[in-house]
Amino acid sequence: MQTALSAQPDSFAFDAESEAAIAPILAKYPPGRQASAVLPLLDLAQRQMKRATGSAWVPRAAMDAVAARLAMPPIRVYEVATFYLMFNTRKVGTWHLQVCTTTPCWLRGSDEVTAACRRVTGITGWGETSADGLFTMTEVECVGGCVNAPIIQVNDDCYEDLDAESTVALLEALKRGAPPPMGSMKGRQGSAPEGGPTTLTTIAE
Amino acid sequence: MPKLTVDGIEVEVPPGSNVLQACEAAGFEIPRFCYHERLSVAGNCRMCLVEIEKAPPKPFASCAYPAAEGMVVHTDSAMVRNARRGVMEFLLINHPLDCPICDQGGECDLQDQAMGYGMDHSRYAENKRAVKDKNLGPLVKTVMTRCIHCTRCIRFATEIAGVPELGATARGENMEVGTYVEKALSSELSGNLIDICPVGALTSKPYAFTARPWELRKTDSIDVLDAVGAAIRIDARGAEVLRILPRVNEDVNEEWLGDKSRFAVDGLKRRRLDRPWVKRDGRLAAASWAEAFAAIAARLAGLAGERIGAVAGDLADAESLIALKDLMAALGSANLDCRQDGARLDASRRDFYTFNTGIAGIEEADALLIIGSNPRREAPVLNARIRKRWNGGHFPIAAIGPEADLTYPVSWLGEGPQALVGLQDGSHDFAAILRAAKRPMLILGQGALARPDGQAVLAACWRLAAGLGMLTEDWHGFNVLHTAAARVGALDLGFLPGPGGKGLAQMLDGGVDLLWLLGADEFDISRIGAETFVVYQGHHGDAGAARADVILPGAAYTEKSGTWVNTEGRAQRGFAATQPPGEAREDWRILRAFSDVVGRTLPYGDLAAVRSRLEAAHPVFGRTGVLPRFACTDHSGPPGDPAVLSEAPFVPAVANYYQTDPISRASATMADCAATFVHPVPAAPVPAAAE
Ligand code: SF4
Ligand code: FES
Numbered sequence: 001m002q003t004a005l006s007a008q009p010d011s012f013a014f015d016a017e018s019e020a021a022i023a024p025i026l027a028k029y030p031p032g033r034q035a036s037a038v039l040p041l042l043d044l045a046q047r048q049m050k051r052a053t054g055s056a057w058v059p060r061a062a063m064d065a066v067a068a069r070l071a072m073p074p075i076r077v078y079e080v081a082t083f084y085l086m087f088n089t090r091k092v093g094t095w096h097l098q099v100c101t102t103t104p105c106w107l108r109g110s111d112e113v114t115a116a117c118r119r120v121t122g123i124t125g126w127g128e129t130s131a132d133g134l135f136t137m138t139e140v141e142c143v144g145g146c147v148n149a150p151i152i153q154v155n156d157d158c159y160e161d162l163d164a165e166s167t168v169a170l171l172e173a174l175k176r177g178a179p180p181p182m183g184s185m186k187g188r189q190g191s192a193p194e195g196g197p198t199t200l201t202t203i204a205e
Numbered sequence: 206m207p208k209l210t211v212d213g214i215e216v217e218v219p220p221g222s223n224v225l226q227a228c229e230a231a232g233f234e235i236p237r238f239c240y241h242e243r244l245s246v247a248g249n250c251r252m253c254l255v256e257i258e259k260a261p262p263k264p265f266a267s268c269a270y271p272a273a274e275g276m277v278v279h280t281d282s283a284m285v286r287n288a289r290r291g292v293m294e295f296l297l298i299n300h301p302l303d304c305p306i307c308d309q310g311g312e313c314d315l316q317d318q319a320m321g322y323g324m325d326h327s328r329y330a331e332n333k334r335a336v337k338d339k340n341l342g343p344l345v346k347t348v349m350t351r352c353i354h355c356t357r358c359i360r361f362a363t364e365i366a367g368v369p370e371l372g373a374t375a376r377g378e379n380m381e382v383g384t385y386v387e388k389a390l391s392s393e394l395s396g397n398l399i400d401i402c403p404v405g406a407l408t409s410k411p412y413a414f415t416a417r418p419w420e421l422r423k424t425d426s427i428d429v430l431d432a433v434g435a436a437i438r439i440d441a442r443g444a445e446v447l448r449i450l451p452r453v454n455e456d457v458n459e460e461w462l463g464d465k466s467r468f469a470v471d472g473l474k475r476r477r478l479d480r481p482w483v484k485r486d487g488r489l490a491a492a493s494w495a496e497a498f499a500a501i502a503a504r505l506a507g508l509a510g511e512r513i514g515a516v517a518g519d520l521a522d523a524e525s526l527i528a529l530k531d532l533m534a535a536l537g538s539a540n541l542d543c544r545q546d547g548a549r550l551d552a553s554r555r556d557f558y559t560f561n562t563g564i565a566g567i568e569e570a571d572a573l574l575i576i577g578s579n580p581r582r583e584a585p586v587l588n589a590r591i592r593k594r595w596n597g598g599h600f601p602i603a604a605i606g607p608e609a610d611l612t613y614p615v616s617w618l619g620e621g622p623q624a625l626v627g628l629q630d631g632s633h634d635f636a637a638i639l640r641a642a643k644r645p646m647l648i649l650g651q652g653a654l655a656r657p658d659g660q661a662v663l664a665a666c667w668r669l670a671a672g673l674g675m676l677t678e679d680w681h682g683f684n685v686l687h688t689a690a691a692r693v694g695a696l697d698l699g700f701l702p703g704p705g706g707k708g709l710a711q712m713l714d715g716g717v718d719l720l721w722l723l724g725a726d727e728f729d730i731s732r733i734g735a736e737t738f739v740v741y742q743g744h745h746g747d748a749g750a751a752r753a754d755v756i757l758p759g760a761a762y763t764e765k766s767g768t769w770v771n772t773e774g775r776a777q778r779g780f781a782a783t784q785p786p787g788e789a790r791e792d793w794r795i796l797r798a799f800s801d802v803v804g805r806t807l808p809y810g811d812l813a814a815v816r817s818r819l820e821a822a823h824p825v826f827g828r829t830g831v832l833p834r835f836a837c838t839d840h841s842g843p844p845g846d847p848a849v850l851s852e853a854p855f856v857p858a859v860a861n862y863y864q865t866d867p868i869s870r871a872s873a874t875m876a877d878c879a880a881t882f883v884h885p886v887p888a889a890p891v892p893a894a895a896e
């Protein structure tokens with residue numbers, strides 16, 4: 001899990017948009033308890049990196065900036081940032097494919113979904129980024145949408161009810177820069193039954 | 206006070222105790238990895254499981270479970286044994302079991318407890334995980350695959366050492382203990398990580414693959430590389446000291462030891478003086494003891510007492526100090542000095558020059574003022590005690606001197622003596638804090654005294670202590686922090702210019718014709734007059750020996766039985782772990798033998814007799830080890846004219862913690878540390894055009 005330090009930027013400073021968000025976050029905590037804001041600030045840093053560079057990740061310099069802002073020893077921030085898999089401590093592609101392979105998704109065909117991702121992106125192993133820099137594939141544990149398994153979370157959005165075919169279609173759309181609306185790829189509404197309601201179809205008198 | 210029953214034995218424990226402590230109080234040892242009585246409780250290793258009656262039917266981590274009235278605890282039931290076996294099996298899943306090539310072997314908690322709770326085979330067939338080793342600097346070697354994630358090292362660095370640089374990054378199977386960014390741990394106490402790591406993940410780098418613990422001869426002794434007098438154990442094999450470890454002494458060092466005191470051992474083997482030398486035709490030539498003594502006697506012949514002088518070094522034991530003082534008296538000289546740094550100490554009353562609060566007493570203080578001292582570098586173990594008190598809360602600390610990171614927050618009041626004036630007349634806020642405190646204390650460093658206005662600084666600090674309520678009938682808050690192990694003992698023995706005698710400054714530049722240096726290397730040797738005949742008695746070929754006309758090889762502190770008085774004024778005994786090398790001898794014996802040659806035989810022939818002489822010279826030598834609590838009712842202070850206080854900023858006495866004496870200067874390990882921490886070599890610039 002060590003970061004490849006070679007690709008690290010030398011410095012990081014919060015931009016105006018982040019700064020505007022930081023003030024209200026810090027105000028939530030009583031004085032002397034500002035360290036509690038470490039998670040939201042790391043998230044802001046990751047989003048700022050996405051805006052600025054197209055890759056959503058938290059470089060070392062950003063962790064140091066968070067530590068300085070919250071008056072924490074830097075190592076305490078490193079611990080938090082590396083603990084949560086939602087923080088990327090390495091550069092990721094434009095589209096971060098977080099493929100769920102936990103049991104429910106696996107039973108519902110995450111192997112095919114994974115294989116389809118590999119075919120389209122050319123990526124061979126977990127954690128790697130495609131040659132064009134568009135995709136990074138990460139294996140994740142349950143993302144909490146098992147009822148619509150299998151699932152890929154792309155950046156912030158979950159695409160559900162995938163199979164090999166719809167996965168390919170999804171990735172092609174991403175390549176064109178035109179992500180489809182998130183949710184079920186089979187057209188389900190939320191996690192309602194396919195093809196419409198099967199119960200409570202009539203209204204009692 | 207809750208009462209509990211542990212395996213049928215009733216115990217009463219102080220409120221706030223945990224079940225593990227209660228079990229210990231009942232006489233049962235509970236296996237543990239993460240729990241350490243001087244660190245916060247983590248409760249993560251689960252080795253300390255016990256069964257508690259009428260609680261949910263599951264094993265409890267005793268270290269993290271509060272002891273309560275009426276509890277009935279079982280430490281050896283079937284459930285407990287099974288649970289601990291389970292924990293051990295899990296711990297060993299990823300542990301490499303490389304004991305045959307591990308330096309912790311033979312003194313490893315995991316090895317020991319695996320004997321009690323381990324299985325003779327493993328049910329784990331998968332690959333073990335491997336973790337990359339970390340570089341923590343020149344002292345601590347890491348084999349992180351062995352780490353069992355007890356987090357003791359993280360808590361030690363954060364809580365005790367005050368350098369929050371270690372942490373646990375990532376999680377689960379990927380969790381690693383380290384600094385995340387490669388860096389040497391910037392602490393003077395880093396060696397203690399080796400002791401608290403229960404496995405072989407953190408071991409001593411300089412000592413790697415040197416010896417097994419059962420090969421070592423262990424000698425309890427006292428550290429002399431600073432003035433704290435930490436309790437140590439010297440481990441030797443044959444004629445060689447291989448390592449030094451701390452021993453527990455709650456009053457002094459608890460169980461910690463500074464890195465210099467622990468790792469300078471290799472300096473004991475290098476640049477040693479192992480035979481007498483005499484200068485002939487401008488060059489030092491090897492000589493016999495008789496020849497060396499004869500050369501000195503020849504120079505002494507006809508010399509008036511006032512043309513002879515002696516300077517005591519910072520590592521000298523009290524036995525050799527008294528012998529040298531008596532010899533000088535017999536030769537008619539009152540030219541003595543032990544203040545190589547020129548500190549303007551006042552020996553007219555003992556509490557003018559000792560650390561009267563006591564090191565353990567720091568924990569009772571409620572406000573602290575540090576003057577001209579950097580305790581982190583001058584006495585790291587004592588600094589850890591200040592930090593411990595600060596951790597306890599409500600302990601305002603201010604300091605006068607150049608700003609530095611002392612590992613706890615400090616308000617800096619100014620750089621030089623003028624800040625004292627503000628405190629004295631109450632115009633500074635911190636004066637009010639000190640006055641409001643019940644047990645305020647001040648620490649006065651040698652950096653504030655070793656300067657022309659040192660006497661005035663000393664007097665001003667005493668007046669401050671008296672004026673701000675630091676001196677009462679049950680509290681003594683005036684403290685002088687020394688850096689030399691020999692200093693307080695020498696002051697107790699009056700190793701100072703006698704009536705009409707010369708101090709160090711007057712002995713230089715030809716002030717005397719024969720100068721006897723007892724391990725004295727810390728002053729500007731080049732200022733000794735060209736015509737002065739120099740006798741250097743000591744153990745290392747350092748500055749003093751280089752200038753000597755006769756060299757008498759003495760014993761280092763690990764090679765002699767000696768008495769040292771620490772900065773608190775606590776007399777402590779050190780013991781010989783090995784013989785001095787070659788023809789070198791214990792120092793007081795050398796002086797006794799020489800006194801014989803010049804017909805002024807010192808009246809003591811064995812160690813017991815020297816010690817009676819010491820006791821006669823100062824009663825403190827009669828009560829070794831213990832220290833009474835001091836109070837102060839006589840507020841009259843040392844003389845010193847406030848008008849001469851200068852504006853010059855204080856310069857703390859120790860700039861380079863790692864190299865302060867002939868032993869640590871001879872140590873390659875300390876040279877490494879100095880290069881890493883004191884004068885870091887900037888990383889070589891990357892050439893503009895690669896290749
Ligand atoms: S390195 Fe040692 S002390 Fe630190 S967590 Fe690992 S086992 Fe514990
Ligand atoms: S298992 Fe994939 S979302 Fe729960």
Ligand code: FES
Nearest residue numbers: 240250251253268
């Ligand atoms: S010693 Fe109690 S959990 Fe580790």
